[in-house]
Amino acid sequence: MSFNSGRWASWGWMSVVFVFLYLPILTLVVLSFNASPMVTQWGGWSLRWYSELANDAEIVNGFVLSLQIAFLTACSSVVLGTLAALSLHRFKRFPGRTLFAGMVSSPLVMPEVIIGLSLLLMLVSVQRLFGFPERGLVTIWLGHTLLGMAYATVVVQSRLQELSPQLEEAAQDLGCRPLQVFFLVTLPLIAQAVGSAWLLTFTLSLDDVVLSAFLSGPGSTTMPITIFSRARLGLSPSVNTVATLTVAVVSVGVLVASVWMSRAERRRAQEMAAAYRDA
Numbered sequence: 009m010s011f012n013s014g015r016w017a018s019w020g021w022m023s024v025v026f027v028f029l030y031l032p033i034l035t036l037v038v039l040s041f042n043a044s045p046m047v048t049q050w051g052g053w054s055l056r057w058y059s060e061l062a063n064d065a066e067i068v069n070g071f072v073l074s075l076q077i078a079f080l081t082a083c084s085s086v087v088l089g090t091l092a093a094l095s096l097h098r099f100k101r102f103p104g105r106t107l108f109a110g111m112v113s114s115p116l117v118m119p120e121v122i123i124g125l126s127l128l129l130m131l132v133s134v135q136r137l138f139g140f141p142e143r144g145l146v147t148i149w150l151g152h153t154l155l156g157m158a159y160a161t162v163v164v165q166s167r168l169q170e171l172s173p174q175l176e177e178a179a180q181d182l183g184c185r186p187l188q189v190f191f192l193v194t195l196p197l198i199a200q201a202v203g204s205a206w207l208l209t210f211t212l213s214l215d216d217v218v219l220s221a222f223l224s225g226p227g228s229t230t231m232p233i234t235i236f237s238r239a240r241l242g243l244s245p246s247v248n249t250v251a252t253l254t255v256a257v258v259s260v261g262v263l264v265a266s267v268w269m270s271r272a273e274r275r276r277a278q279e280m281a282a283a284y285r286d287a
Contacts, residue, residue: 033255040248057245067250070231074214075257077145077230081152082210086202088153089160089209094194096161097168115158124222127151131223143225151219156209163208167201196276200269207265211258 040058044051061067092112099105115123131147134140141147175197179189195202217232224233231254235247 037252040252057249070234074231078210078213081213082206084153085156085160085209088157092161093165115155120218124219128222144228147223151223152213160205163205167198
């Protein structure tokens with residue numbers, strides 16, 4: 009009897025947590041189909057705001073720019089984060105290791121306001137000296153990469169710590185060069201962590217406001233900044249529409265990545281089982 013009551017208590021608590029987390033998102037999605045121009049007043053079901061969104065150049069351009077920056081940020085963050093994680097995992101001692109580890113993880117605990125302000129001052133100084141880069145897509149991408157690399161490093165490094173070094177040593181004994189060991193052994197084993205880091209940094213970049221506000225320039229306003237500016241003047245149903253589309257894009261991306269990683273893990277397990285049987 010106590011076991012059943014404990015199970016029902018666990019399910020009840022989990023349901024409360026899920027309702028608390030996802031009910032606001034569900035409410036936002038429902039309100040995006042509201043026919044009334046008043047966000048707090050329900051006027052029936054309608055696709056009016058979706059059709060008007062196509063003619064809203066500011067929102068559309070901001071959404072496209074945010075997707076471009078998020079894609080570039082995710083790719084660069086994963087590459088740099090993987091290299092940093094490999095360096096910290098493989099080489100336990102080298103000059104400046106403590107400083108390097110601290111600098112990599114510092115964006116995780118540093119307020120974004122401080123990061124954005126310091127990057128702005130540095131990039132303005134660089135622009136005065138060399139005339140490049142202009143504040144816009146490149147500067148926002150650099151700022152987001154700085155933050156995303158820290159998260160990618162943590163995710164990939166945690167996976168590397170679970171790997172057995174004997175697998176890489178066996179590959180080297182069989183004649184593989186270090187680069188071949190990485191692409192044929194290490195990278196397939198950490199592929200799930202790399203995919204998770206890519207999705208995490210993509211999402212962080214897509215909804216970042218603070219760094220984008222400091223590093224954006226004329227004609228380079230991202231979608232979160234546009235939404236934040238409009239929300240200060242009064243919420244509009246078009247904002248709910250943009251948020252719903254963003255949730256849909258992220259959800260589809262997470263679903264596709266989860267299915268891909270699940271199939272890759274299952275295929276890898278089958279190959280390892282077949283290799284053990286053959287041995």
